[in-house]
Amino acid sequence: MNKHLLSINDVSAEDIVRILDVAESFREVGTRVIKKVPALRGRTVVNLFYENSTRTRISFELAAKRLSADVINFTTSGTSVAKGESLKDTALTLQAMGADAIVIRHSSSGSPYTLTRWVRGSVLNAGDGTHEHPTQALLDLYTIREKLGRFEGLRVAICGDVLHSRVARSLSFALVKMGADVTLVGPPTLIPPDAPAWGVHVSFDIDEVLPKIDVCYLLRVQRERQRQQYVPSVREYARLFGLTRERVGLLPEGALIMHPGPMNRGVEIDSDVADLPQAVMEEQVTNGIAIRMSLLYLLLGGGSEGAVADG
Amino acid sequence: MAERTAFIGARVVDPASGRDEVANVLVEGGAVAAVGPDASLRGASLVDCHGLVLAPGLVDLHAHLREPGREDAETVETASRAAAAGGFTAVAAMANTDPVADTPAVVEEVRSLASRAALCDVFPVGAITKGLAGEEMAAIGEMAAIGVRLFSDDGRCVPTARVLRNALQYAKAFDAVIAEHCEDPSLAEGGQMHEGIHSYTLGLTGKPAESEEIVVFRDLALARLTGGRLHLQHLSAGGSVELLRRARAAGVRVTAEVTPHHLVFVDEDLVTYDTNFKVNPPLRTPEDREALRAALADGTIDAVATDHAPHAVEDKEAEFDQAPPGTIGLETALAAVLTHLVEPGLIPLPRAIEALSTAPARILGASGHGGPIEPGRPANLVVFDPRAEWVVEPPFVSRSRNSAFLGKSLRGKVIHTVLRGEPVVGDGKPRR
Numbered sequence: 001m002n003k004h005l006l007s008i009n010d011v012s013a014e015d016i017v018r019i020l021d022v023a024e025s026f027r028e029v030g031t032r033v034i035k036k037v038p039a040l041r042g043r044t045v046v047n048l049f050y051e052n053s054t055r056t057r058i059s060f061e062l063a064a065k066r067l068s069a070d071v072i073n074f075t076t077s078g079t080s081v082a083k084g085e086s087l088k089d090t091a092l093t094l095q096a097m098g099a100d101a102i103v104i105r106h107s108s109s110g111s112p113y114t115l116t117r118w119v120r121g122s123v124l125n126a127g128d129g130t131h132e133h134p135t136q137a138l139l140d141l142y143t144i145r146e147k148l149g150r151f152e153g154l155r156v157a158i159c160g161d162v163l164h165s166r167v168a169r170s171l172s173f174a175l176v177k178m179g180a181d182v183t184l185v186g187p188p189t190l191i192p193p194d195a196p197a198w199g200v201h202v203s204f205d206i207d208e209v210l211p212k213i214d215v216c217y218l219l220r221v222q223r224e225r226q227r228q229q230y231v232p233s234v235r236e237y238a239r240l241f242g243l244t245r246e247r248v249g250l251l252p253e254g255a256l257i258m259h260p261g262p263m264n265r266g267v268e269i270d271s272d273v274a275d276l277p278q279a280v281m282e283e284q285v286t287n288g289i290a291i292r293m294s295l296l297y298l299l300l301g302g303g304s305e306g307a308v309a310d311g
Numbered sequence: 312m313a314e315r316t317a318f319i320g321a322r323v324v325d326p327a328s329g330r331d332e333v334a335n336v337l338v339e340g341g342a343v344a345a346v347g348p349d350a351s352l353r354g355a356s357l358v359d360c361h362g363l364v365l366a367p368g369l370v371d372l373h374a375h376l377r378e379p380g381r382e383d384a385e386t387v388e389t390a391s392r393a394a395a396a397g398g399f400t401a402v403a404a405m406a407n408t409d410p411v412a413d414t415p416a417v418v419e420e421v422r423s424l425a426s427r428a429a430l431c432d433v434f435p436v437g438a439i440t441k442g443l444a445g446e447e448m449a450a451i452g453e454m455a456a457i458g459v460r461l462f463s464d465d466g467r468c469v470p471t472a473r474v475l476r477n478a479l480q481y482a483k484a485f486d487a488v489i490a491e492h493c494e495d496p497s498l499a500e501g502g503q504m505h506e507g508i509h510s511y512t513l514g515l516t517g518k519p520a521e522s523e524e525i526v527v528f529r530d531l532a533l534a535r536l537t538g539g540r541l542h543l544q545h546l547s548a549g550g551s552v553e554l555l556r557r558a559r560a561a562g563v564r565v566t567a568e569v570t571p572h573h574l575v576f577v578d579e580d581l582v583t584y585d586t587n588f589k590v591n592p593p594l595r596t597p598e599d600r601e602a603l604r605a606a607l608a609d610g611t612i613d614a615v616a617t618d619h620a621p622h623a624v625e626d627k628e629a630e631f632d633q634a635p636p637g638t639i640g641l642e643t644a645l646a647a648v649l650t651h652l653v654e655p656g657l658i659p660l661p662r663a664i665e666a667l668s669t670a671p672a673r674i675l676g677a678s679g680h681g682g683p684i685e686p687g688r689p690a691n692l693v694v695f696d697p698r699a700e701w702v703v704e705p706p707f708v709s710r711s712r713n714s715a716f717l718g719k720s721l722r723g724k725v726i727h728t729v730l731r732g733e734p735v736v737g738d739g740k741p742r743r
Contacts, residue, residue: 086625086628086629087629087630088625088628088629106630108630108631108632108633109503109513109514109515109584109631109632110513110514110515110584110630110631111630111631113583113584114584114629114630114631128514129514129515129632130514130515130516131513131514131515132514163511166514169512169514192511194507194508194511195511197508198512
């Protein structure tokens with residue numbers, strides 16, 4: 001494992017399996033009455049969130065707390081960041097306070113890379129701009145493996161605003177690495193033209209893709225894409241590319257429906273569809289805590305000899 | 312310096328006269344007194360230049376001196392020292408200062424700052440439009456009357472064909488050159504780097520090569536329509552080069568420049584989000600870089616220009632999309648060209664000197680610069696060691712340190728820069 005988790009591209013297939021396996025052992029912790037193990041006692045994890053994301057922040061916070069780490073939440077409102085402090089100065093401050101790991105969410109792509117220049121601890125990318133969201137991809141892989149038992153040859157469609165989606169990037173890279181067959185689906189304005197270089201297929205016709213897949217992964221389509229003229233209207237998007245109740249019938253039996261949340265019910269997914277049994281959004285959320293426990297544990301040396309020495 | 316100074320034993324490369332031979336150059340009273348293998352050295356103090364190259368002082372068509380307005384990043388004085396250290400005896404100072412150089416008053420201010428402190432000649436560039444707003448023409452005629460030759464809204468493209476057409480046409484009265492930063496603002500909006508596989512993977516908004524090519528096409532058409540003199544700044548895309556090549560063949564009055572960083576780096580260099588590689592126009596693909604190199608070699612692109620763009624440390628040490636574009640370049644331009652173009656045999660040394668000195672001097676109308684190195688001509692010279700290897704690292708002579716070449720090893724070191732006979736750089740160090 002690398003010291004940081006910046007991009008899923010930096011994680012080998014072997015390490016992905018290891019992360020999922022360790023998560024598996026941690027998931028049981030979440031079912032206990034006392035949901036806590038002492039693995040990271042005395043370690044400090046900082047959640048540095050420049051962008052609102054209640055679910056990801058809480059997931060990381062719970063993960064760190066279940067490992068007995070001390071957790072500090074550093075969010076933009078009500079801190080020096082709101083007073084115009086630079087990322088560098090914030091980083092140096094956190095460094096001076098002895099942060100062992102910094103979990104960063106930022107609206108600027110690449111910010112986790114920038115952060116590594118100024119801190120000695122591990123940096124975990126919790127979503128940077130339109131770049132990547134590697135922990136989301138790992139929890140999705142965990143969920144897929146749990147439900148379908150394999151990646152090799154698995155057919156996954158990732159549907160929606162791929163161009164602006166950090167989830168789509170991390171998930172595509174991870175699935176391709178694990179041997180899955182990935183198809184990006186959406187209007188041509190929202191699919192990077194060079195995407196086939198990632199090792200994925202591209203389709204502009206969701207009806208043609210749905211009958212041939214094992215997983216239908218839907219991305220959030222933001223309403224501002226209409227204003228930016230990527231699509232004529234959100235309504236047209238929903239009709240042509242949304243997973244409607246009618247389209248669910250095209251999916252093979254046993255196919256999963258996934259979404260990273262938060263959902264736009266009625267846009268990329270019909271409200272009824274989101275509540276179907278094959279839609280596994282709640283499992284994704286639950287698994288997110290285990291995956292983040294696994295990552296913090298592995299990145300902070302919990303699994304190495306050094307960690308034993310650290311007590 | 313003694314009244315008579317002889318630079319002896321250097322390989323004298325002077326494209327303007329076609330000279331490329333080992334020779335002595337005698338300088339007296341600010342001018343070249345004699346040049347040749349047998350030039351008399353009587354009574355002169357000798358400067359041993361064996362193994363070195365002596366060429367006309369370099370001329371930069373494109374530098375941001377930041378004064379007035381951003382003296383924390385650079386001043387006329389510090390930029391001129393950086394220029395001299397890099398072998399330049401003349402630089403064109405872009406107009407996007409604060410206030411903008413859109414009137415004779417700002418031009419005179421830059422000139423007066425230069426006359427007090429500069430280690431090289433500074434040629435202020437005038438804005439094409441008032442405040443660089445792209446709407447009303449700036450005082451082109453009045454600025455031309457006090458000697459401004461090059462006009463540019465650099466940093467921005469003149470957004471409408473009508474305004475550029477008028478500027479090209481109007482400038483004809485003064486034989487002025489309209490220099491364009493070619494970039495369609497609507498296509499390039501929000502762009503952080505070249506649009507392609509790397510921008511998609513990095514999640515950074517891209518600027519397609521077409522955002523440049525579209526405007527190059529438009530501008531060449533307008534140059535043809537008006538017969539005005541057009542100069543295309545910092546070309547970055549292979550498609551632009553093709554358009555330029557065709558226009559030149561058709562007799563359009565156009566010249567063009569390319570930067571050292573576009574000749575050396577590509578979009579893939581941005582994979583670590585290093586803001587020193589964030590430049591405008593963006594670094595593009597290896598294919599674009601090859602096209603630029605070939606165009607420089609065959610003369611389709613006339614000149615190498617630095618686009619020296621100093622930025623304060625705190626501005627560049629920021630999130631990628633919040634950092635301003637630009638790299639400093641005055642201290643590394645010569646070595647970059649020698650290392651990446653001359654040494655691998657892509658262009659011969661005389662062509663490199665032509666592109667860094669003779670051609671830009673001609674475009675800028677800097678008649679005392681760019682050679683020929685002949686008796687009676689101003690002694691604006693550079694002497695460099697083409698083989699000396701060095702690593703680009705702070706401290707820089709420039710007030711800023713945002714160099715795309717940071718940490719890179721380059722070959723070619725300036726030993727002497729001579730401005731009208733005065734040794735402004737000696738043994739690689741600015742003299743004052």
